[in-house]
Amino acid sequence: MACDLSPVRPMAAPWRRMLWVVPLTIAAFLLPQMVYEQRPDLDRLGFLLAWLPVVAEILLGIGFMGIALRVAVPGLGMSRSMIGGLIVAALGLHVAVNAAIWLVSPTPVDYVWSLCLMCFRHELLLGLPFLLVVSWLAVRALPVRPRTIGLLSGLGGGVVADATFRLICPVSDPTHVMSGHLAPIFALGVLGYLLGFIWERSHYSTG
Secondary structure, three states: OHHHOOOOOOOOOHHHHHHHHHHHHHHHHHHHHHHOOOOOOHHHHHHHHHOHHHHHHHHHHHHHHHHHHHHOOOOOOOOHHHHHHHHHHHHHHHHHHHHHHHHHOOOOHHHHHHHHHHHHHHHHHHHHHHHHHHHHHHHOOOOOOHHHHHHHHHHHHHHHHHHHHHOOOOOOOHHHHHHHHHHHHHHHHHHHHHHHHHHHHHHHOOO
16 A cells, blocks of 8 residues: 555665675785785786786676676676676686796696695685675665676675685696686686575575
């Protein structure tokens, strides 16, 4: 009935909701630096390969999460082809940067497997809060593409986590990079997709 209706506060713009990600990003960057020592080859890598990729990855991860919140708003989404292109471009950038680091500062293979599980676990734990917070912010808009939103939220959180742990891990061997650093990014993306699928089934199921 009309008497039961009450004003609804408009949802904030995607960029305003992204402000929730700022303290998470700061915490994800500072926490590893407080617990572990920085990788010993930072001087050899120089600014171009040591710090610039960190800044680029953080901005890229925030961009993915921003797109996730934008997709959550009807009429502001992006096409699947554009999203797929951005993911492929991000993967290409990740591979290219790590290949350059391997050429400049190769790490003996002996160190690869001893650190792989630690890096995977730490990046997964660092990226998980981003996935949960951004997904929560997105589902409040009752999105029509929850799987895409979950995928982008997970990938974004994983990329930021990889950026923050890049200054810690001293291993540049490609096998380690793929299994210890790239794998958790995709794991978070898959987890986000599955969470979106579960949310979609529970809210839009007609059975």
